[in-house]
Amino acid sequence: MIIIGEKINGTIPSVKKAIEERDEKFIYNLAVRQAEAGADYIDVCAGTDPMIEVETLKWLIDIVQDAVDTPLSIDSPNPRTIESVFPYAKRTGIINSVSEEGEKCEVIFPLINTTEWQVIALTCDSRGIPADVQTRADIAKILVEKAQKNNITPDRIHIDPLVIALSTDNNSLIKFMETTSTIKRLYPTVKVTSGLSNISFGMPLRRIVNQNFLTLATYAGMDSAIMDPCNQEMMATLLASEALLGRDKFCRKYSNAFRKGKIGVKK
Ligand code: THG
16 A cells, blocks of 8 residues: 555644644654655645645655655645645655646646656546546546646646545445545556545444445455555554554564554553
């Protein structure tokens, strides 16, 4: 599993406070802790007023790049913000995200077409998140084809089928699985990604639902996860799932994580 560390996000109250107070140390520590815990990419999301989003995101990017060598996942709903901060990224990372909404593809694809950057593509458009599998797959197809016209190959694209809360749609996970298999039948090298916490919205004991979602989504072919790598229970769930699915030779990764205290130790 490719792990995209989610903790540097201005919608988290403690991070919002650190951004407002320009507390560099706090952000720096979040970057180091996530890298040490096994993040492959570090998501940076300002989550602020669009007026100061570019400045805030640049500040976050500079701190993360000072702290760790882990590449970035640049997270903004505004493609113009991504375009503005993109030149400050030192290493090849991921753009989070494009969709069929507005001018997103038209701004982002030309920005990365001559690079090795990857991109997360959400299966939604100006009508919102489709409730059915077919419309999601249709949008994914449009996004992959637009990317290909910009020389962006399917293996550089992470499709995010945008999981709806299970409390809203009881077939949400089933639809995620069907969308994943439909997309992979069309484009075998495309990656599928997801956040892990939308599924449990409005339910008690959310972490249990999130962990089981991670296991089932991993089995269904999810390639990357936007998650908290410092959450030991979640990491243990991931490592156990991969071992159970025969993706961890001699259970080495699972055993090493335990030996190093990365799992199995209460925070
Ligand atoms: N898809 C894509 N990008 C995304 C999301 C997605 N970006 C934003 C979001 N969803 C993923 N990021 C977060 C960040 C923080 C939390 C949830 C999603 C969060 N964090 C808690 C905290 O840090 O306090 C608890 C984390 C935990 O311990 O598990 O809630 O879906 N493409």
